Amino acid sequence: MKKTAIFAVLFLALAASSLYLDRNFKYPFDTVNFSLAENQPPLGKYAMFDLSGIVFGVRKMASDIAWIQVLQYYGGSEEEAKHKHDKECKEHDHEHCMDGVTYGSGSYFDLQKLxxxxxxxxxxxxxxxxxxxxxxxxxxxxxxxxxxVFDEGIKNAPNYWQFTIYKMAIVYKKLDKYEDMVGKLEEALKYPDCPIMVKAMLANIYKKKGNYVRALKLWLEIYDLGQTDYRERSEEEITELRKMTGL
Structure with missing residues (x-):
């Protein structure tokens, strides 16, 4: 009788816990729509492993293993990586193999996909x-x-500002890509927790592209925020831009 009572209590506790978790637990990953090209495994040779990780609910573990493989690939010999890629080109007639620009000088071609x-x-x-x-x-x-890569990060985690900052750094490297980033940064400014650094970088872009009025407006907004780190810089920029615009 005593054992039956203990079993009943344990069963009820387990049932209550299961009901609570079922109602309150939120699975951290969204359901994957495999019909979308962006959700397809980027490398065919790992597709079965990756899909198994998703289907059986062990995506985090599968990702950790994939990350180790990235480090092994990129940490290995560049010549070895190139030789492996050249061999695959001969075997599978990859379309990109003859594209010198896309190939990136033959260095670690698969790194982006990995x-x-x-x-x-x-x-x-x-x-x-x-x-x-x-x-x-x-x-x-x-x-x-x-x-x-950073675009994918921004899409998956739009509030993780480091991705935007890194992308901005790339845009500075590629001067002819400034316009592509302006729209995204303007959208980012709408968020109340947008870092002041993002606003300052956008102001610099407008200044470089000759849109001095918009740059001045952004520096005035930065100045009004009253942050010590940007006080001196914003004063200098405002003074210079007012001379340029006559405002």
Missing amino acids: IQRVVRLDPYFYYAYMYGGACLTWNLNRPDEGIA
Whole structure:
């Protein structure tokens, strides 16, 4: 009788816990729509492993394994990576193999796809975006691929401002890409928690592109925020821009 009572209490406690978790637990990852191209595994040879991780609910673990493979790939010999890629080109007739611009001088061709593989398994693996985007841009001189990585990060975590700042740095590297970023930064300014640094970077872009009126307006807004770190800089910019605009 005593054992039955204990069992009943444990059963009720387990049932109550299950009911509570079912109502209150939010799965951290959204349901994946595999019909969308952006959700397809970026590398076919890992597709079965990646899809298994998603289907069986172990995306975080699968992403960690994929990240280790990134470090093994990028930390290995560049010549070895190039040789492996050239061999795959001969076997599979890759369309990109003859495209010298896309190939990026033959250096670690698959790095972007390997990074995208990691973050599509775990969209909240923020370090992977920053590591991959920075390596692609500054180490391998493939800024367009770096921008693509940060765009994916911005889409998955729009309030994680480091992605926008890194992307801005890439835009500064590619001067002819300024206009592509202005719209995104203007949208970012609408958020009440937008970092002041983003506003200052946008003001600098407008100044470089000759839109002195908009640049002046942004520096005035920065000055009005009263932050000590930007006080002297904003005063200098406002003085200079007022001379340029006559305002």
